Amino acid sequence: MHESLWQQCIEQLQNELPSHQFNTWLRPLILSESGVFTLLAPNRFIANWVRDKYVQRIQTILEELGYNDAIEIEIANGQGKKPVVASSRQAGAKKPIQMDLKPSASAPVSTSSASPVVIEDRKQPKEIEVQTTGAKRGKGKVQSYLNPSFTFKSFVEGKSNQLALAASQQIAENVGGAYNPLFIYGGVGLGKTHLMQAIGNHIIDQNPAAKVVYLHSERFVADMVKALQLNAMPEFKKFYRSLDALLIDDIQFFAKKDRSQEEFFHTFNALLEGNQQVILTCDRFPKEIEGLEDRLKSRFGWGLTVAVEPPDLETRVAILMKKAEEQKVKLPGEAAFFIAQRIRSNVRELEGALKRVSANARFTGSAINTAFVKEALKDLLALQDKQVSIENIQRTVAEYYKIKISDLHSKRRSRSIARPRQVAMALSKELTQHSLPEIGEAFGGRDHTTVLHACRKVKELRETIQDIREDYSNLHRTLTT
């Protein structure tokens, strides 16, 4: 009975909501088979979001269909069970951002452009210059370390970054709220820094006096070492603990730096306790960072962990068109499609390719079309074609799943072999120019329909199963960077 009610309800929601909202938040919900009307969400973020934004509407629709009991939203693996009723809470209230700290006029002026805390090497008094704050770009003495072009507006949404974008937007609106810290992870050049800084830029746009600091983890370490040498740890601590939002990029560099981890752990706790927002990026999932203390790994997972994955073809085209428009480059759709088809590894490389094409076009005074792009990117494409071969993919996949390359060619059908084989086929389709029959041939002489089936299956599994999504993205990263 619940099944048919939910079916009607979900159809109604699909009619009511924009498709991206429906696909992101409601499509992933699964009706549990337990006695109570329970919807299972794939992760805590979706569960919380649905509780905050959609549960009332769901309940109302169900009531119209004659169902009057409360419903529950749970996380599919059973974590964080939290019953909800129709009158569930509203979205988190906005926390006012403190406006107390201004850079000291007497503080030493730093020429360093990267470090927000400048500890001068002099005996008395030890001063820390706070160069931090947002500060409207270009205004006043205060320097911003945020790239003003990294905004939500300039960020192209796609399936590969949808959750990360939604989470970032949510946090930008509710600084220090329910999702703290935000941990964004994913491969090189996929937009982690862009998203993190978009949050920072948004906070500052809302409140130009907000204290937002963005820095690379290596900078944090270097500043701390300097503070230690100069006996200036109290100032160091005070500074970091006074922020509204601390944005630390690439925290994998904390690995094996025990003293920095210790200090960061305390800073981190102090910020979380004060409801100050912490945003971290990393090239991998927290648990996979070797040389990072377990307590930090576990703490990173307290808030919200979201992945950015390599963008699919449509998103790559959209990103190219957007970048071309921003740079006032006339890029025909067909040429964008060609670039996007051939440059698949990450967005930074897409941007690099576009820059190269537009520089060539300017230099030669030519209009950009596909033939021109082919010529301008000749070397790059030749290099890339050489790098990703089916053999390479098979070797990498076999190593990753700890199976033999010959298993990928064999007829064995056990899942421990068949799944990696399907993943390897899908990667071959995505990363090489080989046709389906050629790929089938390279996998023990299989039919092209088997390859097509594998590609569809892997696509579906990536959408529904986190492990497969991560495996695929790890392999993609290994093969393309």
Ligand SMILES: Nc1ncnc2c1ncn2[C@@H]1O[C@H](COP(=O)(O)OP(=O)(O)OP(=O)(O)O)[C@@H](O)[C@H]1O
């Ligand atoms: N979805 C997107 N829309 C628009 N631009 C994007 C998108 N994703 C990435 N970019 C652009 O790609 C470039 C690289 O992104 P970014 O520096 O954020 O990557 P990253 O994931 O932080 O990489 P790294 O791990 O190397 O630090 C930036 O110029 C960014 O603006």
